[in-house]
Every structure is written in structure tokens, then in C-alpha cells.
Amino acid sequence: MSVQAGRTQRGKAVASKVGWSALAWLVAIVFFFPVLWMALEGLKTEVQAASIPPTILFTPTLSAIQEVLSRDFPPYLINSATATLGSTLLVLVLGLPAAYALSIRPVKRTRDVLFFLISTRFLPFAASLVPLYILARNLHLLDNIMALVIIYTTINLPLGIWLLRSFMLELPHELVEAARVDGASMRHELTRIVIPLITPGIAATSLICLIFSWNEFFYAVNFTSSIAATSPIFLVGFISGRGLFYAKLAAAATLASLPVLLAGWIAQKQLIRGLTMGAVK
Amino acid sequence: MLPALIYVILVTQLPFVLTIFYSVQSWNLLSLAPARFIGLQNYLDILNDPSIRIAIWNTIVLTICAVAISVALGVAIAVLLNREIFGKGILRxxxxxxxxxxxxxxxxxxxxxxxNPLTGFVNYLLTPIGLGTFDFINRFPMASIVAIEVWRWTPFMMLIVLAGLQSQNQEVLEAAEVDGARPLQMFRYITLPAIRPFIELGALLGSLFIVQSFDTIFMTTQGGPGEATTNLPFKLYLEAFQAFDIGRASAIGVLAVILTMIVATFALRTLFTIFQVEARR
Structure with a gap:
């Protein structure tokens, strides 16, 4: 091959890389634009946020963010945090021993138990909604954050067990064997050997719990009204607020979305594994 | 494991039994009349109610359209991001x-x-082609909901398919290239079969989530205009929390479970096959 031909071929490869990159960036920007627009609208004044045509160049202001934070938004955020942290903790406390019993020391009928667990995750909420509501009403748990903690634990526990199990299955068998020979009890084996080794699994599980609990809306809107209302419920207040509140709406939407966005971006590797319950690594 | 299993049974299975029990009663929380047994009357009522049929139809349309489009886009974008391009990490x-x-x-x-027909950014971009004040959500409510769901789920599909593409055997691709296979042939006969389980997994998980979609409908159309975007979850919400008709809502719940079970049995079977393929590797 002559030097010239080599050069044109390399030139072609570079051109194709530039072309495909441009297309990929265009697609990514189209998909990301609504997220960006939400953040931008939240940094505008109300007049700029509702202007025709849309304001594109502007000096950012934190006034909308300050306003939603100084008014009544923080209690909603605190409720979201309580429901999320409480249920994540419960998922780990219940899920770690269960995953252990389904992987390292497999009980009988492991496959049936796994199948049953995951089927409960995909049972529509219609199946248990009405009785749970009646029960919560009778136990005075309506508008009580405990009701959401209990429900979010149920939503996330099956995923959590599957996910934690997939990490436990990857542990080198010899390691657990050695501990067993040394006479470690099951509890000791789980807390001292298994748990420290599957911290990425615990991180992935926590991330999935965070995404599904923090963003959950259906139970939140039906089981809470004011005291225990979580951040998506705060946004409901903007449904009919036409016209004058776009900056505040966008500021609240951005603040409400931020925890999951940041966690998901930081833990991208855990994200995909978590969403597929450990099936895709 | 036992505590986790008991927890799941208590919060999902027991309520479902109660749902069946409530579904054969006439019981409205807004009326003072006590609950009474009416047999299958609730079921006969909902099966003869055209609005239930509309809700079932809307659920099917929304799920199939949103899943099909987001899978197609997800595959295309994953293939694009798997190429030699600039800034892969940022794009993802x-x-x-x-x-x-x-x-x-x-x-x-x-x-x-x-x-928004007045201040919306998409409307602003479409002004040159005369759609500047076009009210998308009111004129094409279902298409708008599908579009928002596609926007949300395409990234999910893309992540799963991208993981599949990255686990592909590079040597096979190189060998095919040496043998003079064309890019399209390579995609059709090598890549596509290799990523098929990933596409199936994405489609199954996606449909199980989208079949339950509620948030987008609640926030944008409230099931309207008329009943154009009322799906089963939204219908259930109306019966249970607007009409407080416990018996009827429970009957809808049981119906939703039966419909989901038909899809889920098939889905879970495929899921298990995928896990077994994964385990054999």
C-alpha cells in the first residue's frame, strides 16, 4: 500500500469517527435537554421562565431555589429521606441473611423461593393496595411515614435479595470454607467474612432502593397528605399553578431530582447491575 | 431468610387474599352502609363497564408502544455509543x-x-413549521404520554443493550471482518443474536414497569381528556381514592393481577432462562 493510500484511509477513519461522534452527541443532547432545561428554568426569574420566546441567555439567579427552600419544601425532602433511609436499612437487615441463605448456605427449594420473591415485585400494586389502605387507616398509619417505610421495603426487598445473592455467588468458595473449618458460626461468617467482601453489592442495593423509594409516587400520593408527604407530593401542588410559577416549579423539580441523579451518575456501574437484579454485569 | 420471607408474605400475599375477600362485597367508605356480601356482582359490573374496557385497552396500547419504541431506540443508541467515538463516558x-x-x-x-402551547420550548422550536401554539398534550394525549415514557425508558434499554454489546466476543467480529462480511450483515447475523437475551430482558423488565405507569398520567393529563389516557392503575386510583368504592376497586385489582400474571409467567420464565445462560458462562 502506498503512503498516500494509507493516509487517505486513515483520513477516512478519522472522518467517520467525527461523523459518528457528532451524531451520538446530537442524540445525547436531545435526550438530556429536558433535564438541562429543568435546571436552567430553576435558575431564572419567574418572568424569564415564562417568557415568549423562551429566554436562552440570562444571568442565573438562585432566587427561585431560595424561595422554595425557605418556604415549605424542606419538610417534604426530610420525609423523602426518612422513607428512603428507613426502607433501605430494613432491606439490608432482612435481605442480607436471606441472600446468604439462598447462595452460600442454600436452603432447600432455593429456586422456588427466588421465583416467589421476584413474582411479588412484579405483582401489580392493585393486588394489595386496597387492604393495605384499610389496614393503614385502621392502625392510624395514614399520613405516617412508617407506612411508606414498610411499603418501600416490600417493593425493594425482592430486588435487594436477588442482587445481594448475585454478589455472594461470586465470592471464592475457599474463603467461606476456610472460615467454616475454623469453626465460625453462621452469624459470624455472614457479618465478618461475607458482608465486608460484598460492599459493592451493598452499594448497588442501596442505590436501587434509593431510586425506587425516593422517586415513588403512587403510594406517597394515596397514603400521605401533609405531615408525612414526600417530595413528589410537593410537586403536585404545581399541577394547576399555571403561568407564574415555572421557575419555582423547576427549582423544586431540580432539587427533588438531584439526589437520585447524582447517586446514579456516580454509581453507573452498579446501576445497570442493580436494575437487572444482577443478571447483567 | 425466614424473616424476609415472612415480611414479604405479610405485606403482599395476605393483602391479596383480603383483596379477593373485599371484591365480593359491596362496600363504600363514603357511605354509612356496612359491607355486605354480593357475590360476583362487582365483577359483572366491571366487565360490563365500557370505561374498564377503555382502561384495559389504553394500558395495552401504552405498554406495547412505549416498550417497542424505547427498545428500538435503545438498541440503535447503544450501537452508536459502542462505536469509536469521542467522549463515550460523558455521552453515557x-x-x-x-x-x-x-x-x-x-x-x-x-x-x-x-x-406548553404558550411557552413550551418544543413549541418554540417548531414555530417555523406552524406548530408554535399546537397543544400536543390535549390534541394527542396518548402519543404525548407514550413520548414521555419513551424518553424515560430508552436510556434504560440502552444501558442493558450496551452491556450486551460490550460482552460480545471481539474475535468473532474481527474474524467476520477479515472474511469480508459487511457491517449490516455482521449486525444482523452476529451482533443481533448475541444481544438478543439482553434485548429480551430489557423489554420484559420495561413492560412490567410501564404496565403500572401512573406518575406521568397523573401529572400531565389526569387520565383525560375524557378517558383518553386512563390506564388500569389510574382507573384503580379513581375507584379507590376518588370514589372510595372498596368492593369495585378490589375487583379491578383482582382483574389487574390476572392480566399481569399472564404476562409475568411468560416474562419470569424467560428471565430464568437468561439467568441460567448467564450461570453456565
């Missing part, structure tokens, strides 16, 4: 934004600041 980070944003927040942003 931007792409998963829509999936992580709180669905209620995103729905409101779409309604108020993107597809």
Missing part, C-alpha cells in the same frame, strides 16, 4: 439522565415548559 452519563430524574418532576416539566 448524559443519556441516563432521563431515567434518573424524578418521574413526577419530569412529567410536569414536559407539560409546563416543553410542550
Amino acid at each position: 452519563t448524559l443519556m441516563i439522565g432521563p431515567f434518573l430524574v424524578m418521574p413526577t418532576a419530569a412529567a410536569l416539566m414536559w407539560k409546563d415548559t416543553l410542550l
